[in-house]
Amino acid sequence: MTLPLSTAGAPRRRDASRTLVVAGLVHALHDGYTDLIYVLLPVWQAEFGLSYSLLALLRGLYAGAMALLQVPAARLSERFGGRAILAAGTILAALGYMLAGLSGGAIGLCASLALSGAGSSAQHPIASAAVSRAYGGAAARGPIGTYNFSGDLGKAALPALTALLVTLTPWRHALWLIGVLGLIAAAAIAFMPAIRSTGGETSTSSQGGVEVRGGFALLCFIGSLDTAARMGFLTFLPFMLQSKGATLPTIGAAFTAVFIGGALGKFACGWLGARLGVTRTVLLTEGATVVLIFAAMALPLAPSLFLLPVVGVALNGTSSVLYGAVPELSPAGRVENAFAVFYTAVIGAGALAPVLFGVVGDAGGWGWGMACAGGTALLTLPAALMLGGTIATISKPAAPKSRQ
Structure with a gap:
């Protein structure tokens, strides 16, 4: 039965x-x-x-x-x-x-x-x-x-x-x-139930090999830029607040506000990405990140502090969307390997970015370093549009073969 x-x-x-x-x-x-x-x-x-x-x-x-x-x-x-x-x-x-x-x-x-x-x-x-x-x-x-x-x-x-x-x-x-x-x-x-080796991937994993690899490379590129922007912002945040007159306890509270917003962003944006799709959600979160970083730089201390939880939501929200897209773009359906490559890329970017932004900050001050973080987030937008086109191509059903 x-x-x-x-x-x-x-x-x-x-x-x-x-x-x-x-x-x-x-x-x-x-x-x-x-x-x-x-x-x-x-x-x-x-x-x-x-x-x-x-x-x-x-x-x-x-x-x-x-x-x-x-x-x-x-x-x-x-x-x-x-x-x-x-x-x-x-x-x-x-x-x-x-x-x-x-x-x-x-x-x-x-x-x-x-x-x-x-x-x-x-x-x-x-x-x-x-x-x-x-x-x-x-x-x-x-x-x-x-x-x-x-x-x-x-x-x-x-x-x-x-x-x-x-x-x-x-x-x-x-x-x-x-x-x-x-x-x-x-x-x-x-x-934990047995981890299945097949059956969980979408059809994109096994078709359009070149497009899948290209889409996955774009995903890793966006993830690296997103992580670099986040680390750059966090590196220069205390110096930005200090220049506005913030005390050490205020700076500590500011980081707490960013991290709380970041945790909420990871939770909420994963579900938002399931409804809006990868491209729209990345454009939304990264666009908000750019605007909010430059707004926090321009505003006085009190409004900047008020913005920080929202900055955290935007800064961290993209990551959940990108992680959720890894299985759909995993080359040959090797999901564990795809996650491993993706995490290696973003962790590496997170380690390298503060060093590079630090060189910029040494040369021009915290403002230039923070502006580079915002500019890095801005670079994700055209890459996200390219990724959207790749996903659309992969997802398009193959045309039926004509009979001879």
Whole structure:
């Protein structure tokens, strides 16, 4: 007997929801691991007498290992299964922090954080692809936005928890507890439904090979520009506010306002992209980013502060839309590999952009640096229009062959 469609679809909806919950939990953990390093840097400086350059190296090793190993992690998932590699990566990330709690100096910290960053490389490509396949095609754009939003929750919660633990217990014990949280998250991956290797991609993945590759390259280009603009804005924001007379507590509150707006933007724009489409949503969010950056530069302090949450929504909103489009433009339907390449591009842009914008700021002041951030966001608009044309070409059904 054939079950009614609504009944037959219920298990798949439950599996999709379970996938989203577990992927969101793992995303929150790994993004929290990435940012709690900032809380620990002063602790390690006091404990081991490290220089600022060595402290910067610690952060760079984690981020570098995470960025460089995204593609290898995706390849491993294709061979050994997504759940196994995601769980193994989460265990490695947790063990890295637990080993950091046993470190006796800079060398031990460097090795431990490189190990943790290597473990975290598996999370983005595999968990993103799992959510994409669970919901399928354009319907995944909203859930991808929710998954993206969960990472911001982790960035807010885990560093705050670590700061609290460090005040209550020695920092080494705090890191062991943080590592245990990672092991619990790794165990939770066992409750994620099996990550399907086929069936979740849209038809665009298997047709129009040249167009798909071109569209994916444009997507990576837009994502890199978007990330560069965001990092450039955040780099010069404190100097802009300082020039308007803001105090240090006001600057801290301003960053909080931007980050809260950014989290809301990631959540809302994923669902907005599912309704308006990639091109319209990117044009909307990036156009708003350009206008709001230059408005914040021109306005006095109070109106600028009022704008910052809205700036955060626009700055971060684009990312959810772009992430949601990755599965539709993944060459040959290799979704994990496509996410890995995309994340490598945007993480690399995020690391390089502050250096380049810093050179501009040294030469001309914060205003020129901030203007370059706005100009970078402006460059995404023609690229988004080109991407829209590519998507339309790919989505167009093939003409039937004439009979001879």
